[in-house]
Amino acid sequence: xxxxxxxxxxxxxxxxxxxxxxxxxxxxxxxxxxxxxxxxxxxxxxxxxxxxxxxxxxxxxxxxxxxxxxxxxxxxxxxxxxxxxxxxxxxxxxxxxxxxxxxxxxxxxxxxxxxxxxxxxxxxxxxxxxxxxxxxxxxxxxxxxxxxxxxxxxxxxxxxxxxxxxxxxxxxxxxxxxxxxxxxxxxxxxxxxxxxxxxxxxxxxxxxxxxxxxxxxxxxxxxxxxxxxxxxxxxxxxxxxxxxxxxxxxxxxxxxxxxxxxxxxxxxxxxxxxxxxxxxxxxxxxxxxxxxxxxxxxxxxxxxxxxxxxxxxxxxxxxxxxxxxxxxxxxxxxxxxxxxxxxxxxxxxxxxxxxxxx
Amino acid sequence: xxxxxxxxxxxxxxxxxxxxxxxxxxxxxxxxxxxxxxxxxxxxxxxxxxxxxxxxxxxxxxxxxxxxxxxxxxxxxxxxxxxxxxxxxxxxxxxxxxxxxxxxxxxxxxxxxxxxxxxxxxxxxxxxxxxxxxxxxxxxxxxxxxxxxxxxxxxxxxxxxxxxxxxxxxxxxxxxxxxxxx
Numbered sequence: 001x002x003x004x005x006x007x008x009x010x011x012x013x014x015x016x017x018x019x020x021x022x023x024x025x026x027x028x029x030x031x032x033x034x035x036x037x038x039x040x041x042x043x044x045x046x047x048x049x050x051x052x053x054x055x056x057x058x059x060x061x062x063x064x065x066x067x068x069x070x071x072x073x074x075x076x077x078x079x080x081x082x083x084x085x086x087x088x089x090x091x092x093x094x095x096x097x098x099x100x101x102x103x104x105x106x107x108x109x110x111x112x113x114x115x116x117x118x119x120x121x122x123x124x125x126x127x128x129x130x131x132x133x134x135x136x137x138x139x140x141x142x143x144x145x146x147x148x149x150x151x152x153x154x155x156x157x158x159x160x161x162x163x164x165x166x167x168x169x170x171x172x173x174x175x176x177x178x179x180x181x182x183x184x185x186x187x188x189x190x191x192x193x194x195x196x197x198x199x200x201x202x203x204x205x206x207x208x209x210x211x212x213x214x215x216x217x218x219x220x221x222x223x224x225x226x227x228x229x230x231x232x233x234x235x236x237x238x239x240x241x242x243x244x245x246x247x248x249x250x251x252x253x254x255x256x257x258x259x260x261x262x263x264x265x266x267x268x269x270x271x272x273x274x275x276x277x278x279x280x281x282x283x284x285x286x287x288x289x290x291x292x293x294x295x296x297x298x299x300x301x302x303x304x305x306x307x308x309x310x311x312x313x314x315x316x317x318x319x320x321x322x323x324x325x326x327x328x329x330x331x332x333x334x335x336x337x338x339x340x341x342x343x344x345x346x347x348x349x350x351x352x353x354x355x356x357x358x
Numbered sequence: 359x360x361x362x363x364x365x366x367x368x369x370x371x372x373x374x375x376x377x378x379x380x381x382x383x384x385x386x387x388x389x390x391x392x393x394x395x396x397x398x399x400x401x402x403x404x405x406x407x408x409x410x411x412x413x414x415x416x417x418x419x420x421x422x423x424x425x426x427x428x429x430x431x432x433x434x435x436x437x438x439x440x441x442x443x444x445x446x447x448x449x450x451x452x453x454x455x456x457x458x459x460x461x462x463x464x465x466x467x468x469x470x471x472x473x474x475x476x477x478x479x480x481x482x483x484x485x486x487x488x489x490x491x492x493x494x495x496x497x498x499x500x501x502x503x504x505x506x507x508x509x510x511x512x513x514x515x516x517x518x519x520x521x522x523x524x525x526x527x528x529x530x531x532x533x534x535x536x537x538x539x540x
Contacts, residue, residue, distance in 0.1 A: 038462060042506055043446040047460030055509040059502055062538060066498075124458070146488070153490050155538075157499040159462035164476075165485025167462040171472055172479055174465075176487040196367060200387070206481070233482020 003082055006075045007089060009113070011329065015093070016116040018316045022135020026303040027251050029183040029223065029316065032094075033141045033240075034130040035149055036168045036177035040157040044169035045106070045122045053106025053122050060121045061108065063155035069148045070112045070119065079107040085334070088325035094132065096120055117148060124169050125177075127152070136247060138180055138240045146236075165232065175232030180240055182247050187222040187300045188257030189250075191272065198250065199224075206230060207246055221292030221319060226250065258304065273301035281352050285338075286345035291322045310352070318351060363390035443467040498538065505534045 001009070014020075017030045038044060042056055057078075064070060079087065079101070087101035095111050100123045111118035120128040129152070131145040159167040165175040173179070189195040199209045210225045226247060228239045261269045276297025279290065299315045301307050320326065327340050327347070335343055361369045362385050369385035441450050444467070448460025453468060465472065477483055508531045515524040 039506060040462060040503060041445075043448075043461040044459065046456060046458050047446045047448050047452070049513070051513050052510070055506065059506060062535070063498075063502065066539065149488075150491060153499070155498045155502060157503045158490055160490050161462075161465060161485075163484055164465060165487060167465055169458045169460075171457075171459065171476055174476070175480065175485045178487070196387070230480040232476060232480035232485060235487040238486075 001075075003077060003086060006077065007086060007329070009075065010093070010111075010115065013113055013115075015320075016114040017132045017134045018320060019313050020134045022133060023137050024251055025135035025312065027185055027254050028136035028247070029185055029319075030132055030134055031136055031138050031141045031180075031182050032130055032132045033138065033145045033178060033180045034128055035145055035166075036125040036173045036179075037127040037129070037149070037152070037156075037166055038159040038168060039126050040159045042126065042159075044125065045103075046124070046169055048106075048122075050105050056126050057106050057108055057121050060119070060127060060156065061110070063152055064110050064119060067151040067155050069151040070110055070117060073113040075111050075113065077109045077111075079109070080104045085325050085328055089329060092320060092323040092325050097123060097128075099123060100128075117144060119148075125173070127156075136182055136244075136251065138182065138244050138247075142180075142236060142240055172229075173231050175230075176234075176236050176239065178231055178236055178239060179227055180243055181225045181227035182243070184224050184226060184247070184250060184254070185222055185296065185299060186224055186250070186254050187296050188254045188261060190222045191261060191269070192257045194253070194257060198253065202226060202246060202250075205242075205246060207243060220289055222296040223292075223319075258300065262304070269300075270306075273297050273306055277301070277307075277352075280348050282349070283345045285341045286322075286348060287341055288322055288324070288344065291344055291348060292319070295319055295322070314351060318348060322348065359385050361385060361387035361390050363387075441467055441471075501534060501538050505531065505538065508534065 022028070022030070039056060039059065042048070043052060045053060045056075048056065061076065064074070077086075077090065082090075087096070090096045090109060091098060091101050093115065095115060095118050096109055097120070100107060100109075100120050103122065106122045108121040109118060110121070116133060117129070117131045120130075129145060129148055131141045131148065133141050133144070161167055166177040168174050168177050186195060186198075189198055202209050206229050208227050208229050210227070211220060211223065226243070228243050231239075234242070276294040279286070279294045280298060283290075295315055295318055298307070298310065299312070302310050302312055302315060321330070322344050324335075324340055327343050328335050330347065331339075331343050359369045361367045364387065367387035367390075369387055442448070443460055443464045445463035446461035448464050448467070450468070450471070452458075452460060453464075453471070459465065459468065473483070508527055512524055512527045512531065515521075515527060
């Protein structure tokens with residue numbers, strides 16, 4: 001299978017974290033856990049020669065295949081063979097990091113067909129494995145990633161120190177090597193101007209809050225990722241519990257904010273949802289920022305039962321497919337920024353057509 | 359104090375950086391700090407924390423401008439030799455510039471520098487989480503390690519143009535690969 005066919009195959013299959021239902025998925029879009037691992041006695045990617053990078057990649061590819069930890073239908077992408085837009089597409093699908101797609105020789109992604117788990121080879125560390133599930137379910141995701149870790153460990157000698165735990169290229173990841181995060185949709189807190197206080201509170205608890213794709217995306221679409229910062233001195237379960245506790249509170253604050261909006265500012269909320277719908281149904285030029293913010297408006301309407309037929313998964317899917325690399329994939333050619341805005345508007349109009357009578 | 363970035367909210371996060379020996383403090387509100395960390399994808403856990411960590415590191419390192427500042431203040435810096443990792447040749451310079459280490463052995467090489475930084479970044483100094491399982495019956499990881507070592511050796515032999523030896527090592531690598539794939 002060549003890369004184009006592999007990418008087509010990703011697009012054709014159901015994406016588990018987008019299309020399946022999960023706990024609290026009216027507010028929590030997805031839960032993710034990523035583990036960093038490195039091979040004993042081998043320089044980290046930052047200090048490795050091109051040959052060393054290739055050797056490490058070969059060994060890890062072999063181990064993944066042999067352990068069958070991502071299933072027989074897993075897809076492997078070697079970065080140097082992908083075009084810029086193919087790499088961007090993997091980034092938009094949250095399978096790789098922006099640091100990763102800037103790399104060339106020696107970097108590879110192996111991903112489960114339904115995209116619920118994947119392994120980046122030679123990102124900052126030799127191995128970055130992630131599991132991604134819909135809704136708020138960190139415990140479940142931990143079970144999945146822990147299994148993958150255990151089966152890889154049977155084939156690869158991981159760099160581990162009894163005091164410092166798993167050794168990583170950046171000392172901020174040493175110990176568990178774990179970064180757990182939940183993506184939350186928080187329009188209620190944004191519309192009621194409580195989001196600043198919430199973010200400040202979270203930062204004080206040693207957790208990080210970021211936008212949807214990290215890189216300078218602000219809080220477009222009112223999407224926020226909350227994750228742990230420290231990786232040493234606490235067990236994985238303790239980290240997950242601490243993070244989970246904060247997420248639970250955020251979810252309940254968001255629910256309260258939405259209820260208060262309905263009770264005290266009903267027309268403001270209806271107007272917000274209605275305008276969002278109007279833009280998406282009728283715009284002919286749509287920037288990604290406007291699209292994300294309007295999708296957020298529709299999503300809160302769907303969550304609160306204002307639309308009877310628009311389903312959450314269509315909205316979730318649009319949150320992904322309105323991004324540039326996906327648009328160009330659907331258009332089948334490279335588009336200028338202006339052309340993308342026009343194509344985006346037409347795709348969104350089309351996808352929402354079926355919900356005309358709501 | 360107001361946030362340096364938006365000049366609207368109260369600053370709750372204070373970042374100290376030393377750039378070219380100049381100490382600089384940036385005051386940010388939670389929102390702008392989150393934004394700032396998002397601006398820099400390389401700093402995955404948030405730019406402000408890395409900066410804090412580097413601040414901690416730089417206090418322990420030999421940075422020309424920083425030493426000068428200390429000397430002008432009448433404090434003579436301890437003459438520390440710059441460290442080089444014996445396993446991968448990574449230096450304190452590399453650590454300072456990137457905030458990253460070169461190989462697992464670097465944790466020993468740079469232990470003194472890291473100790474303070476780790477304490478500042480994390481919730482403890484000791485790993486209490488998952489350990490690799492002790493399934494010694496499986497020889498696969500050992501073979502894999504052997505493979506990596508042979509590959510390293512091969513690379514060195516080729517560099518030294520010792521092709522005869524290299525050919526032998528290559529054969530051993532192929533044998534090992536077959537064994538691993540079984």
